[in-house]
Amino acid sequence: MGDNVILVGFMGAGKSSVGRLLARRLGRCFVETDDMITVQEGRSIPEIFAQRGEAHFRALEEEAMRLLALKSGDVIATGGGLPCRDGRPQALRALGTVVWLRGDFDAVYERARRAGERPMLAGRAREEIEALYHAREPYYRQADLAIDTTGITLDQVVSKLLLALHDRVSLSP
Numbered sequence: 001m002g003d004n005v006i007l008v009g010f011m012g013a014g015k016s017s018v019g020r021l022l023a024r025r026l027g028r029c030f031v032e033t034d035d036m037i038t039v040q041e042g043r044s045i046p047e048i049f050a051q052r053g054e055a056h057f058r059a060l061e062e063e064a065m066r067l068l069a070l071k072s073g074d075v076i077a078t079g080g081g082l083p084c085r086d087g088r089p090q091a092l093r094a095l096g097t098v099v100w101l102r103g104d105f106d107a108v109y110e111r112a113r114r115a116g117e118r119p120m121l122a123g124r125a126r127e128e129i130e131a132l133y134h135a136r137e138p139y140y141r142q143a144d145l146a147i148d149t150t151g152i153t154l155d156q157v158v159s160k161l162l163l164a165l166h167d168r169v170s171l172s173p
């Protein structure tokens with residue numbers, strides 16, 4: 001198994017903020033699959049969705065998955081849809097410890113709507129997004145660890161995560 005820490009979860013779960021702070025605390029590099037894709041393509045995620053469609057974006061995620069195999073010791077934040085393909089949870093777990101940042105739908109949805117431009121939210125009713133959230137849960141649930149972020153601060157999430165990672169290391173043979 002690889003030694004990266006991989007964050008998964010729905011849009012608005014806090015993967016980027018938690019990942020950045022966790023990487024700083026651990027003295028590791030921080031990588032985001034969305035950034036790998038935008039750098040590779042030379043355009044933003046909303047531009048990719050608008051100009052090439054979701055299917056093209058998902059193909060770029062496939063390519064990003066291949067490049068992740070080269071990473072070691074990094075903290076990696078994945079896009080919300082990246083783990084949600086058959087075989088992906090296993091492929092991610094082969095790269096390191098996969099952590100699901102979970103939270104109440106209401107909190108996650110509000111955060112996702114407030115911050116950043118998210119093409120998956122555009123033109124979709126709240127009920128549709130909630131259905132997507134539930135459809136994705138079985139994929140996220142295959143993570144090694146789940147951290148509930150509901151009602152706690154960013155600092156508290158990172159502390160909880162550091163403890164869980166530490167316990168996991170000390171339990172491993």
Ligand code: S3P
Nearest residue numbers: 010011034045079080081119120
């Ligand atoms: C997506 C989530 C986004 C980004 C893209 C698609 C999704 O990342 O990868 O807009 O399908 O949930 P965040 O989870 O960081 O918002």
